[in-house]
Amino acid sequence: MAIEHKTRTQLVAEAIREKILTGEIKGGEPLRQAALASELNVSRIPVREALLQLEAEGLVHFEAHKGATATQLSAAQIDEIFDLRALLEAELLSHSIAHLSEQDLAEAEHILSQLETAMNAGDTHSATGDLNSRFHAKLYSRAERPQTRELVDMYCKNSERYVRMHILLAGGLTTAPEEHRTLLELCRTKKTRKACDFLKKHIVEAKNDIKKLLIKIEHEQR
Amino acid sequence: MAIEHKTRTQLVAEAIREKILTGEIKGGEPLRQAALASELNVSRIPVREALLQLEAEGLVHFEAHKGATATQLSAAQIDEIFDLRALLEAELLSHSIAHLSEQDLAEAEHILSQLETAMNAGDTHSATGDLNSRFHAKLYSRAERPQTRELVDMYCKNSERYVRMHILLAGGLTTAPEEHRTLLELCRTKKTRKACDFLKKHIVEAKNDIKKLLIKIEHEQR
DNA sequence: ATATTTAATATTGTATACAATATGTAAAAG
DNA sequence: CTTTTACATATTGTATACAATATTAAATAT
Numbered sequence: 001m002a003i004e005h006k007t008r009t010q011l012v013a014e015a016i017r018e019k020i021l022t023g024e025i026k027g028g029e030p031l032r033q034a035a036l037a038s039e040l041n042v043s044r045i046p047v048r049e050a051l052l053q054l055e056a057e058g059l060v061h062f063e064a065h066k067g068a069t070a071t072q073l074s075a076a077q078i079d080e081i082f083d084l085r086a087l088l089e090a091e092l093l094s095h096s097i098a099h100l101s102e103q104d105l106a107e108a109e110h111i112l113s114q115l116e117t118a119m120n121a122g123d124t125h126s127a128t129g130d131l132n133s134r135f136h137a138k139l140y141s142r143a144e145r146p147q148t149r150e151l152v153d154m155y156c157k158n159s160e161r162y163v164r165m166h167i168l169l170a171g172g173l174t175t176a177p178e179e180h181r182t183l184l185e186l187c188r189t190k191k192t193r194k195a196c197d198f199l200k201k202h203i204v205e206a207k208n209d210i211k212k213l214l215i216k217i218e219h220e221q222r
Numbered sequence: 223m224a225i226e227h228k229t230r231t232q233l234v235a236e237a238i239r240e241k242i243l244t245g246e247i248k249g250g251e252p253l254r255q256a257a258l259a260s261e262l263n264v265s266r267i268p269v270r271e272a273l274l275q276l277e278a279e280g281l282v283h284f285e286a287h288k289g290a291t292a293t294q295l296s297a298a299q300i301d302e303i304f305d306l307r308a309l310l311e312a313e314l315l316s317h318s319i320a321h322l323s324e325q326d327l328a329e330a331e332h333i334l335s336q337l338e339t340a341m342n343a344g345d346t347h348s349a350t351g352d353l354n355s356r357f358h359a360k361l362y363s364r365a366e367r368p369q370t371r372e373l374v375d376m377y378c379k380n381s382e383r384y385v386r387m388h389i390l391l392a393g394g395l396t397t398a399p400e401e402h403r404t405l406l407e408l409c410r411t412k413k414t415r416k417a418c419d420f421l422k423k424h425i426v427e428a429k430n431d432i433k434k435l436l437i438k439i440e441h442e443q444r
Numbered sequence: 445a446t447a448t449t450t451a452a453t454a455t456t457g458t459a460t461a462c463a464a465t466a467t468g469t470a471a472a473a474g
Numbered sequence: 475c476t477t478t479t480a481c482a483t484a485t486t487g488t489a490t491a492c493a494a495t496a497t498t499a500a501a502t503a504t
Binding site: 226254255256264270286287288289 | 447454455456464465
């Protein structure tokens with residue numbers, strides 16, 4: 001197996017993406033090409049190309065001659081993104097559920113118990129979020145809808161910042177842990193319709209929690 | 223009003239996009255940076271940046287050190303894209319329908335009659351597709367879901383090539399013209415659920431027509 | 445003749461340099 | 475004093491030049 005040779009543009013994109021997702025670069029903050037270039041020891045060309053990629057991912061807003069800024073999602077935008085996620089993730093689940101094997105379900109359950117352990121231990125760093133994503137991903141894994149998957153992944157990444165913030169401020173995921181168990185059980189018994197409806201509700205609930213928090217923060221900033 | 227100063231990157235992106243959508247550049251064809259640059263009288267930098275943008279739009283596939291190619295959609299991908307469109311457009315309609323004014327509906331009807339005239343005249347060029355898009359867009363216009371709109375627009379652009387091909391080969395839109403009338407009527411009478419279901423069926427039907435054609439062509443190519 | 449290695453060519457990736465545009469500041473006009 | 479204009483600075487956009495990688499063709503070995 002040959003060494004993967006990553007291009008500078010890719011490395012720069014990863015670096016900047018990480019800065020945005022961790023909040024090191026905050027929403028609305030301008031991203032100066034020259035500054036990023038010298039910081040990362042590259043020329044401005046790969047920085048520009050990375051910024052263009054990040055724009056496609058929705059993490060950056062690019063305006064001709066004015067430069068790039070980290071995107072700042074309004075409450076309304078968060079709202080819409082989560083609605084989209086609910087719609088698309090339910091679509092994925094509906095196509096996946098019939099093809100989930102015992103093995104898949106067992107793996108999902110394993111991830112779930114790890115998640116529960118982390119939550120009980122009062123974990124507030126990113127592990128909780130990761131496990132949560134992986135649990136969901138496992139349930140969608142047999143959908144065979146690559147483009148839909150890509151979309152969902154994009155929106156997840158996009159809302160990740162806010163979910164992390166929420167985990168941090170609320171001291172963990174607020175969604176009741178038994179919701180995941182219920183969802184898993186509905187998948188195991190192949191109750192497709194119910195599982196999808198439940199999933200939608202689950203995502204919309206998460207949205208409402210985050211939105212409340214966000215509105216509070218927006219309010220405090222005045 | 224100041225003169226709009228478009229950047230070379232934007233102009234190049236438009237040029238290449240047009241070439242792909244009209245079929246002048248076919249799916250799978252490689253896009254040489256140097257060739258495009260000299261053809262369009264710019265350096266390779268704006269060409270590269272344009273290609274990155276087009277990749278985000280799904281029209282181009284970019285591989286490090288290997289270059290870009292126009293994307294070639296398989297029957298399976300077309301299938302998935304149209305399913306996504308059905309899902310997302312129904313979502314838009316469901317949010318828009320209650321807020322459609324008499325004015326909106328009248329405008330939609332006007333577009334529709336133009337479309338019918340074009341179809342009866344046996345129009346096979348892009349006007350038919352344009353009017354069709356505009357009719358649908360009008361119905362979604364009050365959804366106030368900008369990100370969903372953007373997604374739908376992207377997928378429409380992406381499938382445009384195939385719709386055009388279909389119109390050309392089948393001698394026009396094959397969807398029964400009365401379907402549009404039915405849809406409009408359901409919107410006028412605010413039968414949200416029925417309208418959305420009907421719309422989904424409408425889009426899936428179009429998909430099946432195109433897929434049949436596509437599979438035939440793929441078959442002929444051997 | 446086929447497969448493998450090596451050199452030549454083509455093509456992409458990135459740095460540097462310069463041009464165009466936008467932003468900020470000081471002088472001039474009202 | 476406020477507004478406008480002209481200038482200086484900062485920042486982005488693009489061309490050119492060079493470096494790195496991939497592809498092709500030729501040479502060698504099996």
